[in-house]
Amino acid sequence: MRDVAIIGVGMIPFGRRDEDTLMDLLAWASLKALDDAGLGDKSVDAVYVANMGGGMIQRQTAIASSLVDRLSLLPAAAETIENGPASGASALKNGLLAVASGYYDTVLVVGGEKMREVTGWRATDFVATMTHPQAEYPYGITLPGMAGMFTRLYMEKYGVTREMLLAISLKNQEMGTLNPYAHVEMALDRAGIFDSRDAIVNNPTSADPLHLYDLCPVSDGAAAVVICPLDMAKKLTSKPPVLIAGFGQATDTHTLQEREDPTDLKAVTLAAQQAFERAKMKPSDIHVAELHDAFTILEIAESEHIGFFPKGQGGKAAVEGKTRLGGQLPINLSGGLKARGHPVGATGVAQVVDIVWQLRHELPKTRQVKNAQNGLTINFGGFGNNVLCFILRRVQD
Amino acid sequence: MRDVAIIGVGMIPFGRRDEDTLMDLLAWASLKALDDAGLGDKSVDAVYVANMGGGMIQRQTAIASSLVDRLSLLPAAAETIENGPASGASALKNGLLAVASGYYDTVLVVGGEKMREVTGWRATDFVATMTHPQAEYPYGITLPGMAGMFTRLYMEKYGVTREMLLAISLKNQEMGTLNPYAHVEMALDRAGIFDSRDAIVNNPTSADPLHLYDLCPVSDGAAAVVICPLDMAKKLTSKPPVLIAGFGQATDTHTLQEREDPTDLKAVTLAAQQAFERAKMKPSDIHVAELHDAFTILEIAESEHIGFFPKGQGGKAAVEGKTRLGGQLPINLSGGLKARGHPVGATGVAQVVDIVWQLRHELPKTRQVKNAQNGLTINFGGFGNNVLCFILRRVQD
Numbered sequence: 039m040r041d042v043a044i045i046g047v048g049m050i051p052f053g054r055r056d057e058d059t060l061m062d063l064l065a066w067a068s069l070k071a072l073d074d075a076g077l078g079d080k081s082v083d084a085v086y087v088a089n090m091g092g093g094m095i096q097r098q099t100a101i102a103s104s105l106v107d108r109l110s111l112l113p114a115a116a117e118t119i120e121n122g123p124a125s126g127a128s129a130l131k132n133g134l135l136a137v138a139s140g141y142y143d144t145v146l147v148v149g150g151e152k153m154r155e156v157t158g159w160r161a162t163d164f165v166a167t168m169t170h171p172q173a174e175y176p177y178g179i180t181l182p183g184m185a186g187m188f189t190r191l192y193m194e195k196y197g198v199t200r201e202m203l204l205a206i207s208l209k210n211q212e213m214g215t216l217n218p219y220a221h222v223e224m225a226l227d228r229a230g231i232f233d234s235r236d237a238i239v240n241n242p243t244s245a246d247p248l249h250l251y252d253l254c255p256v257s258d259g260a261a262a263v264v265i266c267p268l269d270m271a272k273k274l275t276s277k278p279p280v281l282i283a284g285f286g287q288a289t290d291t292h293t294l295q296e297r298e299d300p301t302d303l304k305a306v307t308l309a310a311q312q313a314f315e316r317a318k319m320k321p322s323d324i325h326v327a328e329l330h331d332a333f334t335i336l337e338i339a340e341s342e343h344i345g346f347f348p349k350g351q352g353g354k355a356a357v358e359g360k361t362r363l364g365g366q367l368p369i370n371l372s373g374g375l376k377a378r379g380h381p382v383g384a385t386g387v388a389q390v391v392d393i394v395w396q397l398r399h400e401l402p403k404t405r406q407v408k409n410a411q412n413g414l415t416i417n418f419g420g421f422g423n424n425v426l427c428f429i430l431r432r433v434q435d
Numbered sequence: 436m437r438d439v440a441i442i443g444v445g446m447i448p449f450g451r452r453d454e455d456t457l458m459d460l461l462a463w464a465s466l467k468a469l470d471d472a473g474l475g476d477k478s479v480d481a482v483y484v485a486n487m488g489g490g491m492i493q494r495q496t497a498i499a500s501s502l503v504d505r506l507s508l509l510p511a512a513a514e515t516i517e518n519g520p521a522s523g524a525s526a527l528k529n530g531l532l533a534v535a536s537g538y539y540d541t542v543l544v545v546g547g548e549k550m551r552e553v554t555g556w557r558a559t560d561f562v563a564t565m566t567h568p569q570a571e572y573p574y575g576i577t578l579p580g581m582a583g584m585f586t587r588l589y590m591e592k593y594g595v596t597r598e599m600l601l602a603i604s605l606k607n608q609e610m611g612t613l614n615p616y617a618h619v620e621m622a623l624d625r626a627g628i629f630d631s632r633d634a635i636v637n638n639p640t641s642a643d644p645l646h647l648y649d650l651c652p653v654s655d656g657a658a659a660v661v662i663c664p665l666d667m668a669k670k671l672t673s674k675p676p677v678l679i680a681g682f683g684q685a686t687d688t689h690t691l692q693e694r695e696d697p698t699d700l701k702a703v704t705l706a707a708q709q710a711f712e713r714a715k716m717k718p719s720d721i722h723v724a725e726l727h728d729a730f731t732i733l734e735i736a737e738s739e740h741i742g743f744f745p746k747g748q749g750g751k752a753a754v755e756g757k758t759r760l761g762g763q764l765p766i767n768l769s770g771g772l773k774a775r776g777h778p779v780g781a782t783g784v785a786q787v788v789d790i791v792w793q794l795r796h797e798l799p800k801t802r803q804v805k806n807a808q809n810g811l812t813i814n815f816g817g818f819g820n821n822v823l824c825f826i827l828r829r830v831q832d
Contacts, residue, residue: 039536039537039538059568061568084684090490090496090497091490093487093488093490093491093517093564094490094491094494094496096568097491097564098564098565098568098572099487099491099517099519099564099565100487100517100518100519100564100565100816100817100820100821102518102821103518103519103565103686103689103816103817103820103821104567104568104689104820106686107686107687107688107689107820108689111686112686112687112688113685113686113687113701113702113705114686115528115684115685115686116518116686116821117516117517117518117521117522117525117528117529117821118516118517118518119514119515119516119517120490120496120497120514120515120516120517121497121499121500121513121514121515122496122497122500124514125514128514131512131514132514132529132532132533135529135532135533135536135538135539136529136532136536138536138537138538139436139532139533139535139536139537140436140535140536141436141532141535142532167490167494167495167496167497168495168496168497168500170501171456171458171493171495171501175495287481287512288510288512289500289503289504289508289509289510289511289512289513290504290509290510291504291509292500292501292504292505304510305510308510419497419500420497420500423497423500423501423504424497424499424500424513424514
């Protein structure tokens with residue numbers, strides 16, 4: 039099994055992209071990543087596209103086949119990977135294993151979604167298609183609804199408070215305003231909202247006990263990475279290659295009600311364990327993480343299930359600033375899903391792009407973890423029924 | 436790169452499955468393949484699901500995550516692969532590379548589609564979502580429309596006649612009636628049609644010069660395979676393992692109009708060349724093939740582009756019986772897409788299942804190629820803009 043490195047990354051500003059098609063978003067992010075990898079006019083061997091709503095929202099299928107043509111990458115192999123909100127990490131996983139196998143050398147992985155074509159209840163309903171078709175969907179349960187119930191249970195079991203959730207929300211909104219790729223940055227520019235602490239503290243209830251600012255926005259966006267065997271990386275690019283040091287993936291019951299303890303995110307624990315084992319690392323080796331905070335509670339719960347903090351201590355750690363820049367373990371310095379946005383197919387790839395920027399030490403001081411060497415991502419599918427974890431490592435010169 | 440073998444296969448009868456859900460079809464085929472592999476209650480490391488219409492037709496996404504739970508395979512990794520009508524082969528490709536990489540040992544690949552929920556123009560429109568969203572779809576072009584124009588060009592360039600197309604149609608309808616898994620078999624039972632030569636010869640025009648019986652039906656169905664490293668295969672199963680000896684995939688322009696010669700299916704040629712190179716074989720080494728005859732013309736054109744027959748000779752070969760059982764190269768002894776049916780996500784996997792049965796010598800005499808050792812499949816995405824080829828080999832005892 040060959041070691042695989044990331045040699046190029048690209049992201050487009052998330053938010054409302056009314057003027058662009060889904061294919062525009064995917065092509066734009068892809069070209070940035072190919073350019074960043076220094077591949078120029080050279081082709082890649084294969085393309086993996088992460089997307090969930092092309093068929094349902096844009097009524098376009100087989101978009102990977104279309105993208106290779108659009109990018110003049112013919113006759114590169116191509117397919118679309120769909121795994122709900124974990125589509126991005128699933129696409130990278132398949133690219134990773136394809137390069138690791140020796141079959142392909144250079145692979146482009148791009149995730150994108152144009153979700154603003156369905157807003158309000160239609161966006162919630164679109165996302166709810168990943169719930170159980172007999173046991174959940176017909177009863178009207180939504181992902182925010184599940185998150186609300188999960189939060190209530192977590193509060194009762196572990197003493198999580200609204201203050202702790204607010205700490206996540208405020209941190210991620212603040213980091214988002216510093217991130218030119220974040221949806222919230224655009225919202226701030228355009229509408230002048232999201233900019234006061236009061237607005238965040240006093241925002242309306244969405245799915246009790248969660249409020250509006252505990253939820254990620256509905257965003258358009260795309261992100262891409264180029265990978266190759268580690269031993270080819272230094273020949274292809276002058277930038278520091280980033281090794282995919284570890285990877286893990288685990289599934290859990292489709293419905294929450296079937297979990298012995300619904301507050302136990304088993305798939306997060308297992309995926310992280312697998313990734314740490316592969317990377318020969320432990321949680322304390324990680325310098326920066328991008329977690330899947332589609333709801334603020336998830337950043338707290340994931341940080342505990344990964345092992346960054348003991349169970350019940352994640353919220354406290356956030357309040358104490360341990361997950362801020364300069365803290366013990368900075369989390370979601372991109373603004374996370376909460377503020378960067380959550381175009382579902384893009385998210386898992388975008389998380390990896392942000393960690394690569396961290397490990398290359400390319401971010402402005404306001405977001406850069408000093409001398410970061412190891413980073414971690416969690417991409418959370420369904421309500422935790424399919425979770426992927428990557429551990430990335432800066433390759434020493 | 437590890438050698439990978441198929442150790443279990445399963446298929447459900449294609450046709451109308453009104454009483455079953457999409458998940459029922461996928462689970463049913465999966466359990467058959469797991470049982471065939473002798474895995475019994477043992478889990479697999481990963482599951483790949485091929486499907487195109489879950490979101491659009493059933494309004495269900497992330498179906499791979501749902502399936503692992505349904506099959507009690509938790510916490511196995513899982514994702515859905517979508518590549519239009521080539522989704523099945525794309526899913527198997529990703530399973531193949533994952534096992535080849537050394538990351539997974541046992542992988543279940545299952546393809547399925549429940550298409551009968553959209554019939555008539557709605558089925559045609561569903562399939563047309565894979566056409567170009569600006570250059571083709573808005574102008575009302577359908578896949579049968581493209582096939583009609585392709586057939587006319589092929590007739591003019593290579594002298595293909597209606598008689599040649601009829602030879603394909605009659606052969607595949609006949610083989611379908613011998614195949615208990617074929618859609619046409621069910622139609623015959625239920626409606627008493629498809630059973631006379633006259634009905635096939637005198638069937639109405641669909642997309643001139645193609646008639647109704649030149650087109651595959653709209654089917655429900657599912658098929659599954661279990662793969663593992665070759666060196667584990669003999670420990671896991673007493674049946675003859677089938678090696679995935681070669682694999683190829685290539686893309687072509689999204690629109691037909693951009694191809695220098697629209698009768699030149701470059702992606703078929705390239706995918707087959709790659710597969711032959713990997714397998715260290717040539718066309719004459721193949722004993723049986725399953726080609727993607729969504730339209731009769733495609734069986735002729737593919738048989739030429741692969742190199743089974745010189746350009747312009749595929750139709751003649753069919754008329755002369757060279758592609759029938761006992762002929763030089765038997766093609767689509769399953770009945771092909773034409774008669775087995777074409778539930779899009781299932782097709783690429785079903786083709787492989789049929790070849791495995793051939794190479795294990797498990798079929799009844801009416802369909803079994805005597806002592807078949809090597810088989811080939813072509814799974815054709817879009818209108819030839821994403822094509823995958825597998826070459827399978829019976830492992831000598």
